[in-house]
Amino acid sequence: MNVYVAGTGMTKFGKHAENSMELSVEAAAKAMEDAGIAPEEIEELYVGNFAQNLFEGQAHLGPALYGSLGLKNNIKATHVESACASGSFALHEAFRAIKGGFAKTVMVVGVEKMTAKTTPEITGILATAGDAFYEAPCGITFPGYYALMASYYLKNIGGTKDDLAEIAIKNHYHASKNPYAQFQREITKEMYYGSPIIAEPLCLYDCSPISDGAAAMILTSEKKDVELASCEAAVSRMALAERGEDISWLEGVEIAGKRAYNVAGVAPEDIDVAEVHDCFTIAEVQNIEALGFYKHGEGIKAAKEKETYFDGKKPVNTDGGLKAKGHPVGATGVSMAIEVVKQLHNEAHNQVKGAEVGLISNVGGSGPSCVVGILRRS
Template identity: 40%
Template sequence: MTAIAVTGTGITPFGKRDESLKTLLLQACREALLEAERPRVDALFIGNFIGGPLANQEILGAMIAGELGLGPIPTMKTEGACASGGIAFRQAYQLVKAGEYDCVLVAGGEKMTNHPTETVITAVNYAMDNESSESFSGLTFPGFFGVLANRYMHEYGATKKHLALVAHKNRMYALNNPISQFKKPASIEEIMNARPITEPLGLFDCSPISDGAAAVVIQRTNSGGVEVLASGQSSGTPLMQEVPDMLRMNATYTSAQQAYAEAGFGPKELDVVELHDCFSMTEIIAIEELGLFEHGHGFEAVEQGQTKHGGTIPVNTSGGLLSKGHPIGATGVAQIVQIVQQLQGRACNQVDGAKIGLSQNLGGTGAYSTVHIFKKAGV
């Protein structure tokens, strides 16, 4: 039976890298193509957010295809802020599913550490509505998710310690991931007492500035690989003042429902999840919107260890954005790499018996969300 599957993965170490964006993308792509046994590639999709302002480089698709010797194939770059990589993967999957292509190479990458922090933050803020009153008032991404965290704590009784538990879990997972940006242990006390960024978020509650790239090969195949079961995508308002409920991330919920409907099952069938923890609070909201835990009870699940090995569902076994790193365009593809390797039984922090996995990639303050569901071969 013909299936659409990920047959090859590639990923670079995340963090401060000396290589260019082009070199990082090539490294990840070559690794993925070799693992897939060098298939004939019909198209190339690259997720990237701010390659222009930070790496002085656009035309990534044509450039990478040329360097890889793929010929005059169709190429494109997708941009959806932090969801750029997830959107690139979805576009490739949809076109293979539609029969347009048999094999597509998908990559994501970002080069962010070669500029002062102020320059990087200015570029990151391109993902906000910069003609809005919120932009003129100085609202930032930490500010938005800090407001969300304060509201959640007020409504449900969560505390800063619950945020620290998320950051601590992901840091502990990152210690075993060879590509992680952070490999130094951190205690709960250290996380809670770290330099404040915006109340109640501290340094460990916020994903770092990172360089890196990841790539996967998607093929129509009769054997091998990890099957792509479903894909969902949704949009939401980028403005806080238009959010109907600050405790909901509607794009995450809607894209998850689309993916569950296509897969033919719900969250109870999942064995492992990689989700978008740009801030520790975002992970708590995401586990609720994905249906892993009831709304208003995600923080309790974290406290009870339900999102770790031995709990209900291991979440962000890669270390997540918080500790694996967050090279923006690479993130959505890197999440897929971790899920694929989990289902192949060769991931860092391997989950025993993992058969079904999900990745969720968020863009902006909920402006975009993609959800993808995968199945182990032969299941």
């Protein structure tokens, strides 16, 4: 059974007064309208969310959203959690439900409402996606994990901090054209170097922000003009110390990517546009190398050489990425897929000319949970 995209919808990412249910309903209602389907036609619901129990006191989002959305028939409605990859793991479950012939029409919603807490509280909640028994007691947080990987990369693999600055500048430039982005403003190198250090060598403009938002997608077995050709997952060891000497290499992305290419029957060079997990600027480099777009040590120059701009030879994060579009954790994976769908519909704000095949790569934690999906015009 082939899997197609029937409709999409999302909220703007940023700081919202609405709670997670209100954001989810907005995104889901837009997706149903876009697909032209009624609530009773949805046969399964997967809600990707990391930690609404800790952010808002609401766990168990599947049934909560089933009721809020007015879905019918006591369908399967469940909450999918895999840290920052929760949204794409929800997409993966929906893909499998249709591929396996269990359902014809499935809704995926990704959501996170983060901003009601303070930055230290949020940092602590996010840190629960790391290793709580050995790493967290050392005081490490997510900026810290990626700072360690960035330090290793810059010292042993190649590149400079200036190359990281170019990635932030590129993604802010893309976001400046995207009305759904949290930061619709460009940044300069002076602003980058003038911003505070968050975790050496990463400064404010290397980091994705704290965000609220929701994104929804309806998948169907009925033929539509965009196919979700594959949506594959892989895991790697949770603790950085268990990952071998080169801690900058994302083995889970490499393996999920190979599985996704294999199922879709495409190769890295066939990808016209990619949305990859740039929770910190170094992560964009790690993803585009593990996905086989660039050799290890060469991806760090791609933004500086303008290759990953929307009009470059390998466009990456054309909506601004997590860096500037925002990163409401559970919504991110679904919003990546929405941007690729827009590209394939020729409706993106930074349109890649003639885009036929697109890829998403969404990563949970410091690299252990990975989903790679491939979408193409059908």
